[in-house]
Amino acid sequence: MVVKPFTVDFDKPLVFQVGHLGKGYNEWVHQPIVSKEGPRFFGNYYLELLTRTTWWVIPIVWLPVVSWSVFMSFRTGLTLPQVALSVVGGIFIWTLTEYVMHRFLFHMKTTSYWGNTIHYLLHGCHHKHPMDGMRLAFPPAATAIFCVPFWIMFRLLSPPLVAPALFGGTLLGYVAYDVIHYYLHHGKPSNRLTQDLMKSHLNHHFRVQSKGFGLTSTLWDNVFGTVPSTKDAEKMSNQ
Template sequence: MVSKPFAVDLNKPIVFQVGHLGEAYEKWVHQPIVTKDGPRFFANDFCELLTRTKWWVIPLVWLPVVCWLVCISTQRGLTPTEAALAVVGGIFIWTLLEYCLHRFLFHIKTRSYWLRNFAQGKHLSLSTSWLPSQAPFGWATPCFSPSRYSYSVCAAPALFGGGLLGYVTYDCTHYYLHHGKPSKGYGQILKRYHLNHHFKVQNKGFGITSSIWDHVFGTFPATQVSDISR
């Protein structure tokens, strides 16, 4: 008797399900999930609470931290111009980190049950109706540690603040691209570009806030979807 292939039940928590998809994982991970409130991740209510935050909480919590970090740099002797350049540098570093995380972690090709659950959980959590406000805590350490030792003590806080500002921009932009309806301008271009990645060419177009690194690393898609109504 041939057993039926495993299918994810969206009426149940998806974490610990997707790891069982086997060879069907690559196909499933690129399908749109349309639910009113987004899929539930965990059966445990406390764990589920930690994965969900209203979109506006992200800038509300982290933008004051960005300002505080920049103030530290100016108090340590950086001029406003130097602090601004450090922030821009941090944003630039973030765009590369954003690209690498999306390409090599969220789209990791693995047979590992646990890695599939983790990668898909993070990928989905940033495109549903809520956002994880705790994410900067996990990403701050690898971002901040190099800045402490690679740059002056004065510039390090502003540099990290720029990276954090880049993260906030990325998080809110990603949410908007999935739930907003831009009719023209750069927002429309970004939404078309991102939906092209999700629904047409999943191995291209890994940039969220910018396509610069897709151009640099040769992953800029040759074609774009014309319909951005999803």
């Protein structure tokens, strides 16, 4: 008996369908649908609402937390140069975190029902519908969950006075990441830096999904050798 491959019905909520794709999920999710109209994730109205986030919500929610964190380090004894250095350190930590999460978590290979489902929620949905403007930014509730282990890590591994500013810098890096991410998909870059970032990121989406994991910079792609080459792009274009 020949079992037909599962087919996703785009007229129905997607999240609990994609797990049934099994081994075919990775190929399916990397065949983008270029439309600003995003799919429905859940049948439940409130769950669906939690998956949609406009880009400007990110700075509104998180910049006050960044300001409070930085102020706490300054208030409890760090000098202004020390606070500034800690914030820059946090931003540097974010750039590495961004790269590692994107490469090893967001692009993990999955075949199981729940593995496919979780991956689709984390990042697969963005590769399938890269122009869905309501799902380019990470929902604040999910970000808050990710913040907890970072705060614990900074408290355990850095001096008490430094930890808040270090955390604030990392969170500031994340805010910049989400805002820049939206801009690279929906903005119109007018200078060389943003044009190069857009080219790199869109290459990652539409040509070489296995490389180009840095978004706010290509620093770590250069360090770890994951900058797409011209041959990579040509190979993917011909497939």
